[in-house]
Amino acid sequence: MELLKKIKQAYKRIRDDVFQTPLIYSNWLSDYCNGDVYLKLESEQITGSFKARGSLNKLKWIQEQNLTSLPVTASTGNHGLGFARACDLLGIKGKVFLPHNAVSSKVESIRAFDVEIQFHGDDPYTTETYARKTAEDNGWIYVSPYNDQQIIAGQGTIGIEILNTIPNPDNILATVGGGGLISGIGTYVKEQSPYSNIIGCQPENSPEMSMSVRAGKYREVESKPTLSDGSAGGFERDSITFELCQKLVDNFILISEDEIADTIRSMIKHHSKLVEGSAGVAIASLLKYPDQFADQTTVIVVCGANISQDKLQSVLCD
Structure with a gap:
C-alpha cells in the first residue's frame, strides 16, 4: 500500500523533530471499564496537538521534492500552529490565512513563529475557500489539514509509536474531524494488527464523517457549536479520508456536549x-460505553491540549 509506505517514510523523516509522546496506563479508566486502558498523550506534543506531525512531514516532503512555491494554509487552530512551527523550524517562508474573528490567543500562538499571516472573511469556510483560490491563482502550494497523503502519513506515525509499545491492542479510539488522524493511524494499525478495532469518535453537534460513512456516501451535515472545536465542521466532498474511513473505521461513537465537559x-x-474538547470526545466514548471495552486492551488517542481560556472557564464553572 502506497500510504503505508509513506507513513513509514514519515516516521523516519520527522521523528527527530517531534516528541514521541507518552503512552500512559490509566488506572481510572481501566477500573471504570474493567479492562486495560492506555492514553496516547498527543496533548503533550510540541505544539500541544498531533497536528505538528502532519504539517512537518508535508513541508519536509516539499523540501525533498525541491518545490519552491510558497506553502500556504488556512486554519484557526492546531493545524495552523503546526504549519507555522514547521515553517519556522525548516527556515522556509509560509503563509497562514485566518478569519478576522479568529481567537486572539490562537493568533498570538501562530505569530510566535516566523510566518506571514493574512486575514480574510469571518468564518473558517470562507477563509479556506479564499486561501485555496488564492493559492491556485498564484501557483502556491495549499497544505490541507487532512485531505493530503503526506499529512495523513505524518499523523499515521502515532500508530507506529502505539504498536511499538502495545503490539496488538484490541481497540484504538480517536476523534474524527476531517479524518486525517484516524486514516493515518488506521492504515498502519490494520496492516500490522488487523484484528484491532479502530473506533472513530465525534461530537453529536458535528458528526459529518460518521453520518456519511453510515450512509455510504457524502452527506453534508450542519454543524452546531461544540466544545470540540478541533474536530468541528465537515470535510471536503472529494476528500481521500472519506474512503479511508469507510475502509478502516470499525465503529463510530457520538458524544454530547455535557459528556465532553x-x-x-x-x-x-x-x-x-x-x-x-476534541480530546475529551475520544475519552468520553469509553466512558459512555464501558462494557464494550471490558477485559480488553484499549488505547485512546488524546489528540490535543489547546483549549481556549473562555472554553476552559465555561467548563470549570458549569
Whole structure:
C-alpha cells in the first residue's frame, strides 16, 4: 500500500523533530471499564496537538521534492500552529490565512513563529475557500489539514509509536474531524494488527464523517457549536479520508456536549492533565460505553491540549 509506505517514510523523516509522546496506563479508566486502558498523550506534543506531525512531514516532503512555491494554509487552530512551527523550524517562508474573528490567543500562538499571516472573511469556510483560490491563482502550494497523503502519513506515525509499545491492542479510539488522524493511524494499525478495532469518535453537534460513512456516501451535515472545536465542521466532498474511513473505521461513537465537559473535568481530577474538547470526545466514548471495552486492551488517542481560556472557564464553572 502506497500510504503505508509513506507513513513509514514519515516516521523516519520527522521523528527527530517531534516528541514521541507518552503512552500512559490509566488506572481510572481501566477500573471504570474493567479492562486495560492506555492514553496516547498527543496533548503533550510540541505544539500541544498531533497536528505538528502532519504539517512537518508535508513541508519536509516539499523540501525533498525541491518545490519552491510558497506553502500556504488556512486554519484557526492546531493545524495552523503546526504549519507555522514547521515553517519556522525548516527556515522556509509560509503563509497562514485566518478569519478576522479568529481567537486572539490562537493568533498570538501562530505569530510566535516566523510566518506571514493574512486575514480574510469571518468564518473558517470562507477563509479556506479564499486561501485555496488564492493559492491556485498564484501557483502556491495549499497544505490541507487532512485531505493530503503526506499529512495523513505524518499523523499515521502515532500508530507506529502505539504498536511499538502495545503490539496488538484490541481497540484504538480517536476523534474524527476531517479524518486525517484516524486514516493515518488506521492504515498502519490494520496492516500490522488487523484484528484491532479502530473506533472513530465525534461530537453529536458535528458528526459529518460518521453520518456519511453510515450512509455510504457524502452527506453534508450542519454543524452546531461544540466544545470540540478541533474536530468541528465537515470535510471536503472529494476528500481521500472519506474512503479511508469507510475502509478502516470499525465503529463510530457520538458524544454530547455535557459528556465532553464532564471528561475535561475528569482528566484534571484523575490525571492532572488539561485537554481540549476534541480530546475529551475520544475519552468520553469509553466512558459512555464501558462494557464494550471490558477485559480488553484499549488505547485512546488524546489528540490535543489547546483549549481556549473562555472554553476552559465555561467548563470549570458549569
